[in-house]
Amino acid sequence: MTDVKTPPEPRTVVPVDPARRTEIDKQRVPMSARPYRLLALVKQDAVVRVQKEPDDTVMTWPHLLSIEFLAGALMSIFLLMMGLFVNAPLEALANSNVTPAVAKAPWYFLGLQELLSYFHPTVAGVMVPTFVLVGAALIPYVDRGNLAATRPSQRKTAVVLFSMFCALGLIVTFVGIFFRGPGYAFVIPYLNTDGLHFSL
Amino acid sequence: MSFLERVDQSIRRSVVWRSLFRQPYPNDERSRAYAVMNNVFLHIHPVRVRQHAVKFAYTFCLGGLSFFLFLVLTVTGVYLMFFYVPSATQAYSNILSIQSEVAFGLLTRNIHRWAAHLMVFFVFLHMMRVFYHGAYKPPREFNWVVGVVLLFVTLMLSFTGYLLPWDQIAYWAITIGTNMGGYAPLLNTPTKLILLGGLEVGQNTLLRFYVLHIMFFPLVAAIFLAVHFWRIRKDGGISGPL
Numbered sequence: 001m002t003d004v005k006t007p008p009e010p011r012t013v014v015p016v017d018p019a020r021r022t023e024i025d026k027q028r029v030p031m032s033a034r035p036y037r038l039l040a041l042v043k044q045d046a047v048v049r050v051q052k053e054p055d056d057t058v059m060t061w062p063h064l065l066s067i068e069f070l071a072g073a074l075m076s077i078f079l080l081m082m083g084l085f086v087n088a089p090l091e092a093l094a095n096s097n098v099t100p101a102v103a104k105a106p107w108y109f110l111g112l113q114e115l116l117s118y119f120h121p122t123v124a125g126v127m128v129p130t131f132v133l134v135g136a137a138l139i140p141y142v143d144r145g146n147l148a149a150t151r152p153s154q155r156k157t158a159v160v161l162f163s164m165f166c167a168l169g170l171i172v173t174f175v176g177i178f179f180r181g182p183g184y185a186f187v188i189p190y191l192n193t194d195g196l197h198f199s200l
Numbered sequence: 201m202s203f204l205e206r207v208d209q210s211i212r213r214s215v216v217w218r219s220l221f222r223q224p225y226p227n228d229e230r231s232r233a234y235a236v237m238n239n240v241f242l243h244i245h246p247v248r249v250r251q252h253a254v255k256f257a258y259t260f261c262l263g264g265l266s267f268f269l270f271l272v273l274t275v276t277g278v279y280l281m282f283f284y285v286p287s288a289t290q291a292y293s294n295i296l297s298i299q300s301e302v303a304f305g306l307l308t309r310n311i312h313r314w315a316a317h318l319m320v321f322f323v324f325l326h327m328m329r330v331f332y333h334g335a336y337k338p339p340r341e342f343n344w345v346v347g348v349v350l351l352f353v354t355l356m357l358s359f360t361g362y363l364l365p366w367d368q369i370a371y372w373a374i375t376i377g378t379n380m381g382g383y384a385p386l387l388n389t390p391t392k393l394i395l396l397g398g399l400e401v402g403q404n405t406l407l408r409f410y411v412l413h414i415m416f417f418p419l420v421a422a423i424f425l426a427v428h429f430w431r432i433r434k435d436g437g438i439s440g441p442l
């Protein structure tokens with residue numbers, strides 16, 4: 001008795017009802033055609049996958065440029081209005097023999113001038129501004145606690161210290177602007193004196 | 201096609217126009233990218249920016265407006281330079297004639313003055329904004345240092361300009377300011393002599409402050425501004441989001 005190798009029955013592809021053919025059906029190739037051979041199995045990990053971060057960017061034109069243009073335009077209008085309606089101060093010709101009632105530094109240095117009335121000029125006029133500028137430049141090299149922390153709630157020490165420093169600077173500047181009258185003496189603004197002793 | 205549209209078309213198709221702009225009006229992503237990349241003034245920006253960076257409430261445009269004010273001050277300052285001689289005998293009368301005789305002289309001087317105060321103010325605010333966002337943290341440490349230098353340069357620009365009108369406010373404010381330099385430990389006498397060019401505020405001081413104001417500090421500011429902007433790009437754009 002010999003095994004008679006019966007030839008395999010030819011594969012038949014059941015045709016899909018043309019009315020129900022989907023996109024996948026259209027691409028389906030009959031298995032008998034064998035257009036491919038299995039060469040190897042590749043594990044998922046070995047496939048190089050491009051790490052694509054979620055795209056949270058927008059085009060510079062128009063999203064950024066329109067904002068910049070608007071800010072510049074509004075600032076131009078503001079400057080034009082200021083230039084038209086408020087004149088820059090100009091007093092009498094400089095005269096080294098006539099000392100004005102009170103001589104004040106520009107507002108951004110008035111805090112230092114205010115400190116001059118409490119401390120020796122070497123401290124208020126030289127050491128404080130030097131320490132402020134050098135100290136400010138050193139902030140990123142001193143604040144090394146938690147480099148990832150950017151929210152104010154995560155870096156309370158830095159925020160509180162900086163805010164206190166800003167408040168201090170604001171207070172001495174305000175006192176210098178509003179509460180200092182002739183001879184740099186303490187005055188209450190608009191009380192017993194002719195207005196503010198300050199010009200921009 | 202209306203008449204205006206035909207004029208518009210013929211301008212855009214002309215040889216001159218196409219030699220100026222290498223791509224059509226930026227309407228799609230590709231031409232918008234080219235518009236930023238191919239323009240010498242716009243290519244300070246990257247083609248794309250992070251979404252939080254364009255929110256007004258993140259930057260309040262403070263740094264950009266400081267730079268804008270610097271440009272306004274440059275333009276108005278150059279105009280004023282045509283009519284101003286840094287001489288103790290002429291400076292004050294020059295200011296008077298700028299205000300009364302020069303075309304738009306008063307307006308230009310006013311804008312120059314207010315923009316100068318505003319620039320100092322905005323630089324302070326910009327610095328505070330950057331601090332509260334922790335934007336000086338790595339990799340942006342050095343850009344913060346550049347920013348501190350720019351703050352110093354801004355203050356010096358404003359301070360040296362303060363003397364130029366040569367009126368009583370200017371004279372006595374600078375006298376007080378430079379008196380402080382006279383108290384510098386060890387270097388007191390030389391510091392004051394170098395600042396004033398003499399024992400008190402006079403012609404030499406005016407010339408020194410003028411040169412510092414119109415040439416030296418603007419050049420220093422321009423160099424540090426270039427580094428400041430360059431490093432924003434190199435440090436990966438502006439910081440955040442919080």
